[in-house]
Amino acid sequence: MKRAIPVLALSVAGLVPVWLYSPSAGHGGEISEVAAPETPQQQQTAAPKTTSSAPKATGSTAPKATGAAPTTQQQQTQQQAQTRSVSGPAVNTSEGTVQVQVTLQGTKITDIKVLRAPNSNPTRMALPLLKQSALKAQSADIDTxxxxxxxxxxxxxxxxxxxxxxK
Structure with a gap:
């Protein structure tokens, strides 16, 4: 009976840290490459600047005709306007939530960013492989x-x- 009280008190004291434990960011949580999705206004300012590729006329030197119509500033601006980023929905999985943002130029996928993903070793190893496969396939038809x-x-x-x- 003399030992019962100290054993019980020490058992409770030993269990308190277990009850209060919560995993840190390194042991769980989510991966986030992008803090917040870009707004359309930010996307427009992030578009690369265009430069004219037409040769400058100097003196009597005239540019040679190649048979193809020269690209105008307006056509280049329209092509850049087609560059856009679209976020997919957050998909809940058994491991955690996954969400991606795809950047397209016209119909070509140029980049994929992970907005949310489970923070685990298999996921950290899989994300670069999934991105590489999707960029190569130019679709979501990729292997697991x-x-x-x-x-x-x-x-x-x-x-x-x-x-x-x-689309």
């Missing part, structure tokens, strides 16, 4: 990364929805 099946499915679903939303 072994060991990160749930993340791969969420990535694929969010990417497909972003691509569909861009």
């Amino acid at each position: 990364v072994s060991g990160a099946t749930a993340t791969s499915e969420g990535y694929r679903q969010s990417l497909q929805a972003a691509i569909d939303g861009a």
Whole structure:
């Protein structure tokens, strides 16, 4: 009986840290490449500047005709206006939430950013592979990364929805 009270008190004291434990950012949570999705106004200011590729006329030297119509400033501006970023929906998986943002120039996928993803080793290893596959395939029709099946499915679903939303 003399030992029961100290044993009980020490047992409770030993369990308090376990009850209060919460994982830090390094052990769970989410990965976020982009703090917030870009607004349309930010996307317009981020567009690359155009430069005229027409040769300058000096003296009697005239540019040679190549048979192709020269690209005008207006056509270049229209092509740049087609560069846009579209965020896919946040897809809940068994491992966590996955959301991507796709950047398209015309119909070509030029970049994919992960807005949200589970913070786990398999996911961190899978994300670059998924991005590389999607850029190569130019679609969401990509293979699942072994060991990160749930993340791969969420990535694929969010990417497909972003691509569909861009059309």
